[in-house]
Amino acid sequence: MEKELALDLIDFLYTSPTAYHSVKTVKERLDSNGFSEVKESDKWDLQKDGKYYVIKNDSALIAFTVGNGELEEDGFKLIGAHTDSPGFRIKANPEMVAEGKYLKLNTEVYGGPLLYTWFDRPLGIAGKVSLKGKSPLKPEVKLVNINKPLLIIPSVAIHMNRSVNEGFAVNKQKDALPLLALINEKFEKNNYLVNAIAKELNVEAESILGFDLGLYEIEKGSLTGINEEFISAGRLDDMWMVYAGIKALIDSKSNKSTKVMVCMDNEEIGSLTPQGANSALLLNILERIALALGKDREELHRALANSIMISADLAHAVHPNAEEKHDPTNRPVLGNGPVLKTAASGSYSTDSYNAAIFEGLCSAANVPYQKFFNRSDVRGGTTIGPITSSLLTIPVMDMGAPLLSMHSIRELATVIDNVYSVKLFTEFFNA
C-alpha cells in the first residue's frame, strides 16, 4: 500500500512536466472523482457538499468542496502548494547554429534550478502554444508534450576544463544551450522548432503565434534504495504537495467547513502573476464561493476570520554529505515525517499559534513531525505562505515533506513521507 501510493505519485509527476500539464493531471483526477469545473466567466451556482474546481491560465487550479455548515461560522480550510518548478524556457526565434553544423536552441532559465544537474540528460519539450483563433483577441490554446529524447546540454570534457571538479560556473547564455539537431543539405534551420510543434499538434506552422515551452527530463521517476525506500523524481517540489493535497481533498469526508486545495503557478519566480499567489486570485475565488452561497461581503470576512491554511512546500532534510549546512538543533531527516518551517525574517509564515495547530494535527493523524530553521548565517528560501497569509490575513502554517537535492532535475524523497503527507492533509480536512 505504501509502495502503491509512491508509484501513484511517480505517475502523477510523469504526466506533469510543466505547470500546464500539472493542472491537466489534477483536472483529470478531479473529473473522475465527481468534481465539476466552474469557469471564472460563468455565473456560479454552488450547492452545500458540492465539489468544484476553477482553472486560471491553464497553469493554476483551485479545487474546493463546499461545507454543510454556515460559511461565516465554519470558515475555509485551505492547503496551498505550487504547480511550477525551476528549469529552462525556450525563447522566441530559438534556432542558433554553431560551426555550421550544430543546431541548438536559445533558452532562458526559469527560477533557480541546480544547473549542473541538467547536463548530459535527454530532455523533452512541453508547454502551451497559442494559435490563431476566431478573433485576434481570442487565440486558441493547446498543450503540447513531445515526450521524446529531443535535446541534450552536453558538458565540456574534463580535458578542456581541468579544474571543473573544484567547482564550475555555468553561464546561462553560453554554457547551457541544448543541442537539437545536426544540419545537413536539406535542412530547414529557420522555424525548425515551430515546424516540429506544428507537426506534433497537427496544425499549420503559420497558425502558431506564440508559445510558453519548457524543457524537462524525459526519464520517469523511480523507487530507489536497497529497500526501495526512496523516491527519485523530477518536480517533487512542489507537485508532491499538490498530489498529497488533492488526494486528501478527494478522500476527505464532508463536514461543516469548506475545504480548498490551492495549486498556484509561478512560485519559483516570486508569485507576482495573475495565476500566482501574489495576486487577487485566491481572495476573488473565496469571495465568489461566499457570494454563490448567498453570503454577503461581511459574511465573507467573518468566514476568513474563522479560516486556517497550510502552506505546503518541501523542506530541506539534513544532507548526509553536508551535515554542517544545517541548524545545530533543528535537524529534519528523510523518513521522519512532515517538517514545520519557521524563520524570524518572516520568510515562512509559521508562528507559535499555528505551530500548535500543526503539532495537534500531526498527533491526531498519528504522524511524526520535525522542525526546520535556517542556520543563522544562511538566507534560506521562502514559500507562498507569507504572501497568502498577508493577502487573506489568516493564520498560515508553513510546512512541507523533507527532501534532498531541492531544485535538482531529480530530487530525492521517501515512500514513508508520502504516506505521512497524505495522512496529515486528510486529518486536517476531516478535523
Ligand SMILES: [Zn+2]
Ligand atoms: Zn517549492
